[in-house]
Amino acid sequence: GQSLEQPSEVTAVEGAIVQINCTYQTSGFYGLSWYQQHDGGAPTFLSYNGLDGLEETGRFSSFLSRSDSYGYLLLQELQMKDSASYFCAVKGNAGKSTFGDGTTLTVKP
Amino acid sequence: DTAVSQTPKYLVTQMGNDKSIKCEQNLGHDTMYWYKQDSKKFLKIMFSYNNKELIINETVPNRFSPKSPDKAHLNLHINSLELGDSAVYFCASSHPDQYEQYFGPGTRLTVT
Numbered sequence: 001g002q003s004l005e006q007p008s009e010v011t012a013v014e015g016a017i018v019q020i021n022c023t024y025q026t027s028g029f030y031g032l033s034w035y036q037q038h039d040g041g042a043p044t045f046l047s048y049n050g051l052d053g054l055e056e057t058g059r060f061s062s063f064l065s066r067s068d069s070y071g072y073l074l075l076q077e078l079q080m081k082d083s084a085s086y087f088c089a090v091k092g093n094a095g096k097s098t099f100g101d102g103t104t105l106t107v108k109p
Numbered sequence: 110d111t112a113v114s115q116t117p118k119y120l121v122t123q124m125g126n127d128k129s130i131k132c133e134q135n136l137g138h139d140t141m142y143w144y145k146q147d148s149k150k151f152l153k154i155m156f157s158y159n160n161k162e163l164i165i166n167e168t169v170p171n172r173f174s175p176k177s178p179d180k181a182h183l184n185l186h187i188n189s190l191e192l193g194d195s196a197v198y199f200c201a202s203s204h205p206d207q208y209e210q211y212f213g214p215g216t217r218l219t220v221t
Contacts, residue, residue, distance in 0.1 A: 033209070035210075042213060043210075043212045091208055095165070
């Protein structure tokens, strides 16, 4: 089976940097993705890591270490609009994606 | 143009009823999914179809039956609705070689 762990809540102030960690156990691994979901909205794709290392997309970066079964999402220059839930997701065998339970990020002024 | 659309957006019904949710994507993707998100925001995959064929069927009660008339549509029919079925149901699609999934706006189902 597949299981993912991420913190349930994170709080930070505007302009700060926050890191959301994700550890996983999976049978078959084809990549770690991150999704953002605002209250009342749908999950939207943020980033994907298939190989070890850092991927950067604007203020957001994502990191993967396959040997440690670990990844993180780094959000820089936090803005109020970044307040949302963030999900890591692992794609395993048969193309099945398993999502973590989500991390609620609250950005305070 | 909406990439992944679902109807209805809200569905309020009584226990024991049967209801359907429809999903359509205009992205040309081969793979479509149904997810259930409960009140704690846990997002769980229910079904996945690739080119109209069922490839993932999680431990979902038999009361839930997906149907894919063509690769652009994936509908979800639910029989004998129960209180525990209350949730937001998301349809999503992706290209089989890509990792990004595109989610529909969700259908909030409330069973009373």
